Amino acid sequence: MSERPTIVHAPHGTDHPYQAGPEERTPRDPVGGDMVSVGFLTTPGGAARAVRLFWARNGRPQTPVHGRPLSVGQDHDRWLVELGVLEAGDRVEYWMLAESAAGPVESLRYQFATRRRRALAGISAVAETPDGLLLATLAADGQAGPPLALRRLPEGLQLELGDRETGRQGDRETGRQGDSGQAADDRTLRVGDGAASLSVEAASGRLIYQASGASTGLRLRWVEEADSALASVELSADLGEREALVGFGERFDALDQRGRAPDVAVYEQYKNHGNRTYLPVPFVISSRGYAMLVEGSGHVAYDLGRSVADRWRCVAQAPAGGGPVAINLFAGDPAACVRALTAHTGRPAAPPPDWAFGLWISSNEWNTQARVEREAALHRAHGVPATVLVIEAWSDETTFYIWNGAQYTPRGGDWAPRLADFTFPDDGPWPDPKAMADALHAQGIRLMLWQIPALKQAEAPHAQHDADSDHARTQGYVLRQADGEPYRNPAFWFHQAMIPDFTSPAASDWWMQKRGYLLDELGAVGFKTDGGEHLQGRGIVASDGRRGDELVNAYPNLYIGAYHRFATERRGGDALTFSRAGHTGVGAFPAHWAGDENSTWEAFRRSIVAGLSAGLSGVAFWGWDIAGFSEALPSAELYLRATAMAAFCPIMQYHSEYTAPGEPSKDRTPWRIQEHSGDERVIPLARHFARLRMALLPYLVREAAHSAATGEPLMRALLLDHPDDPQCWALSDQYRLGRDLLVAPVVEEGATSRRLYLPHGVWHDLWTGAALAGSQWITLAAPLDQCPVFVRAGAILPLQLGTGQRLGDDVGSSTEPSHLTLRVYPAGVSEIDVVLSGATYRITATVELAGAVWVDLPALPVPATIVLPDGRTATAAAGRAQTIQIA
Numbered sequence: 001m002s003e004r005p006t007i008v009h010a011p012h013g014t015d016h017p018y019q020a021g022p023e024e025r026t027p028r029d030p031v032g033g034d035m036v037s038v039g040f041l042t043t044p045g046g047a048a049r050a051v052r053l054f055w056a057r058n059g060r061p062q063t064p065v066h067g068r069p070l071s072v073g074q075d076h077d078r079w080l081v082e083l084g085v086l087e088a089g090d091r092v093e094y095w096m097l098a099e100s101a102a103g104p105v106e107s108l109r110y111q112f113a114t115r116r117r118r119a120l121a122g123i124s125a126v127a128e129t130p131d132g133l134l135l136a137t138l139a140a141d142g143q144a145g146p147p148l149a150l151r152r153l154p155e156g157l158q159l160e161l162g163d164r165e166t167g168r169q170g171d172r173e174t175g176r177q178g179d180s181g182q183a184a185d186d187r188t189l190r191v192g193d194g195a196a197s198l199s200v201e202a203a204s205g206r207l208i209y210q211a212s213g214a215s216t217g218l219r220l221r222w223v224e225e226a227d228s229a230l231a232s233v234e235l236s237a238d239l240g241e242r243e244a245l246v247g248f249g250e251r252f253d254a255l256d257q258r259g260r261a262p263d264v265a266v267y268e269q270y271k272n273h274g275n276r277t278y279l280p281v282p283f284v285i286s287s288r289g290y291a292m293l294v295e296g297s298g299h300v301a302y303d304l305g306r307s308v309a310d311r312w313r314c315v316a317q318a319p320a321g322g323g324p325v326a327i328n329l330f331a332g333d334p335a336a337c338v339r340a341l342t343a344h345t346g347r348p349a350a351p352p353p354d355w356a357f358g359l360w361i362s363s364n365e366w367n368t369q370a371r372v373e374r375e376a377a378l379h380r381a382h383g384v385p386a387t388v389l390v391i392e393a394w395s396d397e398t399t400f401y402i403w404n405g406a407q408y409t410p411r412g413g414d415w416a417p418r419l420a421d422f423t424f425p426d427d428g429p430w431p432d433p434k435a436m437a438d439a440l441h442a443q444g445i446r447l448m449l450w451q452i453p454a455l456k457q458a459e460a461p462h463a464q465h466d467a468d469s470d471h472a473r474t475q476g477y478v479l480r481q482a483d484g485e486p487y488r489n490p491a492f493w494f495h496q497a498m499i500p501d502f503t504s505p506a507a508s509d510w511w512m513q514k515r516g517y518l519l520d521e522l523g524a525v526g527f528k529t530d531g532g533e534h535l536q537g538r539g540i541v542a543s544d545g546r547r548g549d550e551l552v553n554a555y556p557n558l559y560i561g562a563y564h565r566f567a568t569e570r571r572g573g574d575a576l577t578f579s580r581a582g583h584t585g586v587g588a589f590p591a592h593w594a595g596d597e598n599s600t601w602e603a604f605r606r607s608i609v610a611g612l613s614a615g616l617s618g619v620a621f622w623g624w625d626i627a628g629f630s631e632a633l634p635s636a637e638l639y640l641r642a643t644a645m646a647a648f649c650p651i652m653q654y655h656s657e658y659t660a661p662g663e664p665s666k667d668r669t670p671w672r673i674q675e676h677s678g679d680e681r682v683i684p685l686a687r688h689f690a691r692l693r694m695a696l697l698p699y700l701v702r703e704a705a706h707s708a709a710t711g712e713p714l715m716r717a718l719l720l721d722h723p724d725d726p727q728c729w730a731l732s733d734q735y736r737l738g739r740d741l742l743v744a745p746v747v748e749e750g751a752t753s754r755r756l757y758l759p760h761g762v763w764h765d766l767w768t769g770a771a772l773a774g775s776q777w778i779t780l781a782a783p784l785d786q787c788p789v790f791v792r793a794g795a796i797l798p799l800q801l802g803t804g805q806r807l808g809d810d811v812g813s814s815t816e817p818s819h820l821t822l823r824v825y826p827a828g829v830s831e832i833d834v835v836l837s838g839a840t841y842r843i844t845a846t847v848e849l850a851g852a853v854w855v856d857l858p859a860l861p862v863p864a865t866i867v868l869p870d871g872r873t874a875t876a877a878a879g880r881a882q883t884i885q886i887a
Helices: 334-345 369-381 433-442 463-475 505-513 516-520 548-570 601-615 636-646 670-677 682-695 697-710
Strands: 006-008 035-043 048-057 068-072 077-085 091-100 110-113 116-129 132-139 148-152 157-161 188-192 196-201 207-211 214-224 230-238 245-249 280-286 290-294 300-304 311-317 325-331 359-362 388-391 446-451 526-529 576-579 622-625 651-654 715-717 735-737 741-743 753-758 762-765 771-773 776-781 789-792 796-799 820-824 829-836 839-847 853-857 864-867 873-876 882-886
Touching (some): 116 148, 132 188, 157 230, 207 325, 230 325, 280 311, 280 334, 311 325, 463 505, 505 548, 548 576, 601 636, 601 715, 636 651, 670 682, 796 829
Parallel strands (some): 359 388, 388 446, 446 526, 526 576
Antiparallel strands (some): 068 077, 157 325, 214 230, 280 290, 300 311, 715 735, 753 776, 762 771, 853 882
């Protein structure tokens, strides 16, 4: 007997940001003037002989359209029907009828209304508000548009289109005035002051933003639903001749995004990221002296001169239900704009703990206690200091809070375990994780554990996971679909997993309490909060009412924020999260890394771009997997050049993917790379860079405090400190580490020298002390044991070095210096604050006309050595304030 076919059609699919499924409508949300087509499947393959689409337009039946078969397969056949170009406001109903040997089969019925695009053409009325103006708008068709608000913010100005109360555009009567409104006439309405202002011409609707001595004309359009709810807002402007545009979150393809079309969608692109990213931020800094942030977590798409060479465009999706879209404008140089962004969206409550600035070590192969202890012992044996060890493969890979191999009695889903609830067999993978963590800590190494926000589909019976999953479902602790059923991850990683709802305080508390013993009793210092990109589709519903459109981008911050707050509160601030995904404001939860990448020179260069763009977007503390994470091991040269760069990066860490038993190890440890490459320089030079990193700790800790307080990144694109130098806007393979060091990593295979740019000022070679004038390109030798680094004249560089020690010498693994070296690079009067044992000490250096240098020292808790670039030195005992002259 012949089988009746099934018709499969999902108009919006999963709302995948980059791929359209064969069963979707295109476009998913048509706008007047779009060519509309309908894709669908029939299953099983070959069951449907022919398919027709029946439809009605504005209640009037249209001629049925025969489906065009695009592919025929055993599982399904793929069909496409083209409806043609539709007009704004068209209301369409459609359904499909499949003919088969078993008889006809009819699909469900589907409806949509075509959206309308409109443009601001004038202002009909104005009312003053406590923070600005509320304006009644006129569209180009002469009809009333949504309300427009121009507001003053503490950090800048805001343009908001739409109704905050209802999401509707309100009374559509042309020219209607509010209760306190007055006719706009032909005035220019302005909000702001001399530093920055936002104005609109009432007669024309022309918007003008004036900042940093420049004027930018803005054009405002919007798209509305058939019921007049706001769907999206478009803001555009002309591009200056040499205008550069940077920011947009962590971007791998280019620092200056002009000529590109980035979008803002949290997305897990496994390696080779292109224009996709785990961490997008709808924030752009212009070289013309302003910046722009789209509020909220909706999808935002940019066209930065790609379609029209001299124009940028930003299209921001409105919240579900048609709420307003707000766009903030900040004025000033790039550093001022980053400070304004982070003041508005959030900064770290405190800098990361000191131990976060040593070497981090990890590998997915380290899946037993014996392996972890072996690798820690090898670091000691080879003299490679480390301060953080991350274990990814520690848990049972189902609950993500129970150690693999642990024995216990399963409890109810509300169970918050303690360490005493588990026993650890001697022959298991983790016979005594508490003793392991204590031993690591005694060696100066903190333990961090991997996490994923997912209730994984268990591959085998698992009583505790079943209890947890049942509890989460019944208590409403997981994200749901519109029909009330739990949302399940459609992506390949943790496929079909339920996702915890971190918008719910109760769900967050339930989830985190299960992990409390890891911090309280085991001594873990935090979590590697991986993932967070598991959401797709507008039908997702959270407990706080948010829908999928807003949750996709918001979710990583909700997830990471819950972990960060829990760990820092539980450990009195001595904790950290290390995260991959994020969105606006995620920099408040340090630290972050760039995700998965290959071990290639190209990926090395792309990772530097990612770090700089993340820093320009509010992420102050960032790192990457040294020389890549995946597939073929790096060459010795790539590994050492990458390690040299990472020594001058906010977070220095290596990591690698899992290797199946019997396959050659993919560990990125120095000894594995040396074994693989046969190059006996690897271990000595990796040791040299790890020790150099320990020497830099006093400087890094000082600069981290500045970054946390201001929101400025620790890894600084040169344009932040040199905004008036066009060269610095074009450089994406040089940067400043903190305010005093300029770093130019060697990023080309086989290079023995490095051509680099020194910005304005005087710069001292870190290795030789030689002074060079800025505003010039130079080429210098770059041996494998050195990363080209320069120090700003006027800097005082605090280092953890004893008298007579050089960078790269053994200074131990303690994050608290026993001896301080102050490298003074004289230029007038210089001051720095140094943090030692939790206290802050101010040090001042003054240069006399005769060349003598006076250094004022407070009563430091450790002895200090003062070193000048020409080799002159002096020493200071601990415990007393003193002024030292170096003639």
